[in-house]
Amino acid sequence: MGDEVTRITYGRNQHRAYRRKIQQCLDAFETMLARYGFDCEAPLTGMEIEGNLVDGDYQPVMANSAVLAAIDDPAYQRELGAYNIELNLPPRPLPGRQGLQLEADLRASLNVADAKARGNGARIVMIGILPTLMPDHLAGAWMSDAARYAALNDSVVAARGGDIAIDIDGPEPLRLQAASIAPESACTSMQLHLQVSPEEFAGHWNAAQVLAGPQLALGANSPFFFGHRLWAETRVELFSQSTDTRPEELKKQGVRPRVWFGERWIDSIFDLFEENVRYFPPLLPEVSDEDPATELARGRTPQLPELRLHNGTVYRWNRPVYDVVDGRPHLRVENRVLPSGPTVADMVANALFYYGLVRRLTGEQLPLWTRMSFAAAHENFRRAARHGMGARLHWPGLGEVSVPELTRRALLPLARQGLADWGVAAEVAERYLGIIEGRVAAQRNGATWQVLTVAALQERGLGRRDALAEMLRRYCTHMHTNSPVHTWELS
Template sequence: MNPPSIQNPPSAPDRGRYMQEVLRDIDALEHMLEEGLLETDVRRIGAELELNFLDSNFAPAFVGPEIKTELNDPALTSEFARFNLEMNARPSLLAGRSFADLHRQIDETLEKVRSAAARRDCHVLLTGIIPTLSDEHITPEALTPEPRYQKLYDIRRKLKGEAYEYRIRGADELITRDSVALFAGCVTSQQCHLQIDASDAVDTYNWAQLVSGPVLAACVYSPLFLGKRLWHETRLALFEQAADTRRPDNDIMRRRPRVLFGESWLKRTVLELPQEDVTAFEPFFTYEGAPDPLQEIKEGRVPKLTAWSTFNGSIYRWNRICYGVLDGKASLRIENRILPSGPTVVDMVANAAFWTGLVAAMPQKYRNLPDQIPFDDAKSNLFNAARHGLDSSFRWIDGATHTARELILDELIPIAREGLTQASANPEDIDRYLGIVTQRVDSGQTGARWMLDSYTQLLAKGKADEARTAVTAGMVARQESGNPVHEWSPVEQAEAGNWRQRNGTVRSFMSTDLVKVRTDDVVDMAAHFMEWKRIGHIPVEDHEGKFRGIITKDTIINHMIREREEAGSSRASDVMLADPITIDPDTTVTEAIRLIVEKEITSLPVVVDDRIVGIVTERDFVDVAESLISELEDATAS
């Protein structure tokens, strides 16, 4: 059988041949459903875990491909970004010690990965989004150096264009333009699989959709991105926007995004999902040369349905129906994609047990959901959970609105317990893992809540970059301790490391919340900004956002002395110091101080690709010196 062929996008002839095979696979699946050829009365679970690598300063480390090559472990596969890897657990029957076995599998593989990372002076972090991610980590160099990832990036770029606009609003607001593919590499998840009976697939899938919101509310863990406090599970919004290949100038309102929850309940058959997808989406990939599945069935063989499975893999439903063959038997499973990676292995296994038990149980009253609750309520529930975590409320089948904690603790945890009990899961494992979810929800401390509380407290004491580093370092330390997130203590600033680790480069303490003016703004505007904000420096940009110069109190005074009569009508471009000395974020403190002293200047704009990303002033060095002196005094006292 030929391997998948990826083109940019497939040519018309290749597309035609490939889609013919996809349709043939869907017809074969329909035949298998009608004839009862899919495995029944068997529950299997599986899991995929995406993880991140950090360097010694807790910034993303581009070591994923090298660690994968070194370990040569079939459980490890590449991910989009070089600072990621994916870990795959073996499928197992839902019974006995299946969750303890899953826990052990992850621990054993993770220990190998941690050891390989440690040999490179790196850490492993489980989370939905790395808090210390910055623009410099989202570059073409971050893309995993495998042809399929580069081709997928090229496909998306050709369909969408060079840049995407991202808009996500939380406590802060993110509005930016950047590369489609590379933002998609910033999110890492835990994917849970549950084999289901084909005869009950419609009700089971609908039920999985309904519980998505409450399950996510209990598990959120990605509230920070590019220094912004956004959704409790920002990963959902970021991935949806990053993988959206629609163009605004190409009838966007009538087409669906490639990452989706869905638009309606299933009504008659699970085949409605592949039918909708083939109708709505162009293929990214082609796969030719697979045997005729209907002919294979006639000859007593089990088809792999490779063409449709390949197509299905390019549609990112948050709950996805998948087909597979194991031990010569074909089956359907639900792949849950809503959960983030982390915070700890025990938290992730608890999340898997919660979701699995829920979906496996499905009480009778939750059948026929299309007759009981609008689909839009289930969809709103999911995104409310992503935005607010356990602070959200949900519309339910009784027509009432329930708080997340009330619904999870009073209704869903008992259902999950019943589902695991019916599956003959080990009672001690049920108590352990569902107990963790119960305590997390009861305490209100999800990973996202812990992160936001710690970050906000640190912001009140220091710079944002230093706070993100401390939070990330705290996540690594607590993850390695193995204690579930509801037991985590707040982060202390000292966890960011010693003085050199915290302040070795200007990135750690530069001011990034900048007040700026444009070249054609009146000088009086800059003067008022300085007075109002009590600052002595204002960067000047052109209308394309490129850095053009800087205005200081001295440049304003000097201009007023020289141009007394024209000063009132002067523009920023008339007053600014053009082409000032600039630095990049990785400039060392020593070099920055040398420039300040030797050049007799009061500030250093921090510039990347003609755009100002921060500024360092004399005052910032006073703060750094104070931090160093305080640390030295503490060390002497101890």
């Protein structure tokens, strides 16, 4: 959800004070990196999962306030749309059988939450973009009741100086003008967190950037938006366009977008925070009473609220995170590449695949990113978003290669070695990497299953909207079985 704010509109004084404070925060953070210790003795992993609420006809229902009140669990929070919720899982170590426990805990929590949601006429769906969402659903009271979202919407629209243009190509191109950031609410994802030391952060971030393309190709789950079949992971382009603060003139000048892959490999986490401050004007200039220099001088850990709030409005696909828990600071890489769903088993498989690969890539003497241009990693990400399992990606030593071949020849062996390095139990690694292997063998992820199912339903005479609703009904049935998506029937 992000930090809440106290106001919706901001004047010149707030912007001026915020710019001064965020520079003070940046200076304090640089000092901390050079002189202070960060909590990283027992690295923890974390997961956030965003979901959608639908009614009995599988149409979006604007009911997150009532549903969250019924769930009554602080792990569940609202998201931008009134039909969105988010689950934040407690941090945990990765070794041993923790993967199996994560799957069990996640299933148990979601089952309880879904049962309580049904008592309020809703059910929870984990999917990258809700396929039954249509323009009329976002014409009324679509936004969650929170000052942060109202302020963010007003700031983005004001920065653009006009409506937000959505223009996405694909098999059924979509072009429209939006008066608000409402289309962003369609994008529901899974975020993976990994705690690292300052010295190891750059390597972990660089590795995550290398992996973003393959991750997305294997996990794509968002082929439809507003009834149009677009990209395998339409969420990537939709999120980029719906939060774009740049009018056309600034785009043509090469001003950077707020949804950003980046443009270079880094040497330190400081590079990313410094870029945030240098390139991106504040959207939510909330000024706190904290003096970070004074906090450091008194031997206390500063919260750096301005730096953290600003970081939350720069939407990197791999985001740096500074946080303080029980007075101790720590750093995390937040991987924001993957969509939500299709099943808990699929999501845990995606998570362990990622963690294993990152561990292995950062342990190599000649890091992969030293043999690969940053532009190639970005191009892989774009190709994966467009084509999913059908993408061809560049990989050092293999050249341009299909996703199945890349996964079999390079990624799965590396992930197995990485999970072993983590101390993950062999049967745990086998279960979840076996899901990735099965997905590759079937060449079927959430996106391909959705597209094939809708096509089959339309061949039987259903119109597009009815086919999408029926597909989503079947999707939800399969989702609750927890059988991985590559095993789902297509009839």
